[in-house]
Amino acid sequence: MNIEKARFNMIEQQIRPWEVLDQSVLSLLAAVKREEFVPAAYRSMAFMDLCVPLADGGSQGRCMLEPKVEARILQELHVQPHEKVLEIGAGSGYMAALLGRKAQRVLTLEIDAELARMATDNLKRAGIGNVEVRHADGSRGPQADGPFDVIVASGSVATVPQVLLDQLKVGGRLAAIVGTEPIMRAVVVTRVDEHAFRTVEIFDTVAPRLLGFEEPPKFKF
Structure with missing residues (x-):
């Protein structure tokens, strides 16, 4: 394969047609x-328009999201060089x-050791020194490290x-893929003030649920 x-x-063919036109993102x-960043067994899938499994067949958030999804989220967040970022x-x-190349500092939490x-x-x-990886449950939030300028959930949550x-x-700004299959939407939530938030839906997609995040209660008849 010609890499x-x-x-x-x-x-x-994948990313530009998905309205990712920010040249700084495309260059990145x-x-x-x-x-x-792809396991050797799946390296041939690195550039395909699909989730790449990382463990357990890609279930419970153990996958890389499609390149166009990652790129669009990165574009919509407008990360600045002085900002501190949290990834779940x-x-x-x-x-x-990618976030580390745009931000001052990135803390990324991963529940799977x-x-x-x-x-x-x-x-x-890769020589990226401003990113800290921490083995932790992201659903609890890193209380001692906040607040953050940007938060990214790299997987789906019910809410x-x-x-x-x-x-x-x-x-x-917070970016997340929200909902339950077959209907999920990527959203960006902006904190307007201490008590108010503004939510903008940016595109429809489906992503594996992040491990540790609760499912919505099921209806009983």
Whole structure:
């Protein structure tokens, strides 16, 4: 496989048509080597328009989201060089690597110990030094480390957890994929002031549920 040709096609045929036109994001996708964050067994899938399994067949958030989904979320968040970012669900470390190239500091939480080690190793190999990978349950939020300018949930949740909203600075943005299959939507929530939040739906998609986040109660008849 011609890696650079595959990367070019990913950007031009998958990502641009999904309204990702921010040149800084497109340049970042060309610079950060996605294939180096994919397990060897799945490396041929690195540039495909699908979730790449990381463990357990990609269930419970153990996957890399589609390249176009990651790119669109990154574009919508408008991460700035002075900002502090929290990611829930480190996975292989790829999204954290992209965020680390735009932000001042990134803390990424991963509940799966094996994936936390994978992400740490991948980020170190890529020479990205402003990202901390922590083996922790992201559903509880890192109370001692907030507040954050940007929060990213790299997987789906039934609803946006209040514990994460509480960690946003005023003016801060949170991106998450919200809902239950077959209907989920990526949203960006902005903290307007101490008590108010504004939510914008940006696109429809489906993603595996992040491990540790509660499912909505089932109706009983």
